[in-house]
Amino acid sequence: MLADEVCDCHVLVIGSGGAGVRAAIEASKHGETVLISKTIVGKGGCTPMAEGGYNAVLREQDSCGIHREDTLKGGAYLNNPELVDLLVKESPLRMGDLVKWGAVFDFTEQNELAQRPFGGQRFPRTCYAGDRTGHEMMMTLVERLDSTDVTTLQEYTVIELLKDRDGDAVIGAVALDEKGDLVLLKADSTILATGGGAKIYDISTNSSSGTGDGFAMGYRAGAELIDMEMVQFHPTGAVYPYDARGRLVTEAVRGEGGILKNAKGERFMKKYDPERMELSTRDVVARAIATEIMQGQGTAHGGVYLDVTHLPGEQIETRLPVMLEQFLRFGVDIRTTPMEVAPTAHHVMGGLRITPHGQTTLPGLFACGEVAGGVHGANRLGGNALADTQVFGKRAGEAAGKEGRRRKSVDREQVGAQLGRLAGFCAGNTNPALVKRDLQLAMWQGAGIFRNAGDLEETLATANQLSAVHLRAVSDRNLAECCIVQNMCCTASLVCRSALLRPESRGAHVRTDITQTHDAEHSPFGHTFISLSREGIEPREMQQ
Amino acid sequence: MKEFTIRVSRFDPDEDKAPHLETYTVKVNEGARVLNVLHAIHDELDPTLSYRYSCSSGQCGSCAVRVNGEPVLACMEEARDGMTIEPLHLDVKKDLVTDLVPRLEQIASLVAKKDTVLPKKADIDAMKPLKDCIECLCCVSVCPAVDVTKFLGPTAMRQEMRLALDPRDSGDRVPDAVRDGLFTCTSCQACWKVCPKEIEIPGKAIEKLRARANKAGLTLPRHLEVAALIKETGRSVPRTAESFLEKAGGTIEPYGPVKATVGFFVGCMYNLRQQQSALDAMEVLRRNGIRVIIPKEQICCGSPLIRTGQLDYVDTLKKRNIETFQSRKIGTVLTMCAGCGSTLKNDYKTPFKVIDINELLTQYGIEPPARLPIKATYHDPCHLLRGQGVRDQPRELIRQVVDLV
Secondary structure (H helix, E strand, C coil), X not given: CCCCEEEEEEEEEECCCHHHHHHHHHHCCCCCEEEEECCCCCCCCCHHHCCCCEECXXXXXXCHHHHHHHHHHHCCCCCCHHHHHHHHHHHHHHHHHHHHCCCCCCECCCCCECEECCCCCCCCCEECCCCCHHHHHHHHHHHHHHCCCCEEEECCEEEEEEECCCCCCEEEXXXXXXXXXXXXXXXXXXXXXXXXXHHHCCCECCCCCCCCHHXXXXXXXXXXXXXXXXXXXXXXXXXXXXXXXXXXXXXXHHHCCCEEECCCCCCCHHHHCCCCHHHCCHHHHHHHXXXXXXXXXXXXXXXXXXXXXXXCHHHHHHHCHHHHHHHHHCCCCCCCCCEEEEEEEEEEXXXXXXXXXXXXXCCCXXXXXXXXXXXXXXXXXXXXXHHHHHHHHHHHHHHHHHCCCCCCCCCHHHHHHHHHHHHHHHCCCECHHHHHHHHHHHHHHHCCCEECHHHHHHHHHHHHHHHXXXXXXXXXXXXHHHHHHHHHHHHHHHHHHHHHHCCCCECCEEECCCCCCCCHHHCCEEEEEECCCXXXXXXXXXXX | CEEEEEEEEECCCCCCCCCEEEEEEEEECCCCEHHHHHHHHHHHHCCCCCCCCCCCCCCCCCCEEEECCEEEECCCCECCCCCEEECCCCCEEECCEECCHHHHHCCCCCCECCCCCCCCHHHHHHHHHHCCCCCCCHHHHHCHHHHHXXXXXXXXXXXXXXXXXXXCECCCHHHHHHXXXXXXXXXXXXXXXXXXCCCCHHHHHHHHHHHHHHHCCCCCHHHHHHHHHHHHHCCCCCCCCCCHHHHCCCEECCCCCCXXXXXXXXXXXXXXXXXXXXXXXXXXXXXXXXXXXXXXXXXXXXXXXXXXXCCCCHHHHXXXXXXXXXXXXXXXXXXXXXXHHHXXXXXXXXXXXXXXXXXXXXXXXXXXXXXXXXXXXXXXXXHHHHHHCCCHHHHHHHHCCCEEC
């Protein structure tokens, strides 16, 4: 546990999903770049699990203007319009990069990228590689990364950002290697690309890395976060067996023509969005499913039916092979039997406040991908997250790379504080796995799809109380786990506090204790914001 | 909740000389996967247990382990009481965590051409089946060639083939594949039988790369000799004694009532090296009511050519063999050789059924054989077990004769 290993580089990228690897590829054009990941690069994060697709305007009949409108409307007009403009304009360019670098997306008979319809979009603009789109992107990015000079540190856990001794600037990070030994990383610029934090919920689609580390570390370093109450519940997650609960059932199932029915066999979406039906936005579909289940119209396993049995078998086999394989593993042939699904925590729309260049409110600290806020507003459109990783991954990588050299003097006090924190874990008394479980159950109960101030207060109190327990690391290898559980508690408290700050229902955030007369388009509210020094909610004017 | 007692391999290189199995009893939910059992051990009993996972849904390839000796993804394999969980047969870093990174780094990457070339739909369709790989390295962990040669392993060859098919790639993939052990693969089929994505690497990548190597003049000299011999004699081994086909008559009538009629495809080894075994088999069939027709015009099935990528002459062989049996109106063709049987079943489109002798004899039954007072074990032929899926039948037969262990 000695800080005897120091790495000094120009750009440090934390996280190895789609955004992190894209950022590292770009940053490496400007100087020595280190990519640090708590998993094996290419295997971690949520990008390799992303199934459905990548939104890009590619056809003459489509336009960036329509994509922009769809994204803003889907986001309940809480998105930062400047970031949305960049997303829609640059998404096709970044798709071009991927294709140039060898991605094998599905093509049409006319030798063009194939596109499928996705929820909340007026044009079928979701590019895909079967239902393993994110995996295809990740493989392509990792191959491209191989041709750069980027140094990778795999299976290292960053536990805190390092700040300059006399100022606000971030100058690197402190990490643990797999044995629990401390490593110092100094960098002129640091990019957080740590993904989201939906693992703070008991039922979630996320990989093991979705623990909110970037939100928590950014917050503790003093960065400002926005809209942290905006957590997307994906409408369709698996419901059984118990341990598979929450596993993503891709929106592509509905994009390909899948229909939702309650236990009575009613195609219930006609009650909630008769126009867009199953391809409404995720917030609407998730609420519809949750409502049906609460009203006693759910299946025996506590879900609703998602049915593709009317589709040709070949379409299911070629467009949804991962779904077919996963359900077969659990004894369900989706070609002949409807799936059972229910909402599952999926994506955090909020995150660190960024400029169009991915600059956070702290000098030297950039953010991209799910850890950044503002792109998706109050509800993300399916297919916009993969595009986000590439557009803002590149922008953050480039901006960080172009930053000047920085004098980096490591503050012994900060390192000492981390050593003290770790020593505390060695002397602690509480099993972090149990704390994690308590937190996840509390968040699902009190800060889920339907919220009210009383439950949020109670959940916040639980998160705060769990933050304060003395976690126990039985060996040095268990130290990282303790840090991660603390990050989960911190992220959960940010979600609850932000949810209490927003006195309205908007997009994914529903307050059952508040009646309102305005719709999303006419909301008087802008972003919620939260940092070590201030918190509140902006009026709408300020944000536009 | 159910209670499972399972064994897990534990190994800390800093403290242990060798791995040992530790027994745990945990409560798990109905339908739990192997990974959920590992979580239960880690969360409830022993937080020092190290294992790797990420997506928990079969998409990232982080969590492959061996369960009762067989490589599986821990997140997708249903947990069973009494199972033994061990790391993949790769270098172990700790407990169930293996050292994947050095092997992943050996897998080739696309090097884009200077001028942008776009693939066509046909290119995409050709590459797609090779792109499902999640690089879990189950295939590498079971490859016998990786153990004894510098072969980079099945998935590295899969990637070379995927790159060879890609018009965007500037690399010279066939020589690279040869350098990295293309010709060391024994075509045992172990890799794709453990592949969670069922990617048929031997047929879809290795044999295809070898065919490209053949076009590039990179076929091994010994393989060229075999091809020349087949073209010259119709057989893949030289004639050193009287062949089975020369010895055996055209039709062998059973002693008793006829239960079935089959045509016999002898194959080069039984025809020219193991004649007596084939003759003995004919006697067994004769005593058990099987009428056997043995057409003399049959020749090599072509397996040695297909496996080594020398495809020019294969269609000629196939045509001759199919016509030979078809012209005699034979509905079922019997094989003894595992390799020939696998080739006829998988590489041919035959108008007749192909059946291995073990399948035939268990289907019709045999007269009780004299028992021998010996203990014996059985080694599955690769192309019978994995090529044809015949596992239980030979054991059933052998058990009637000896004490099979």
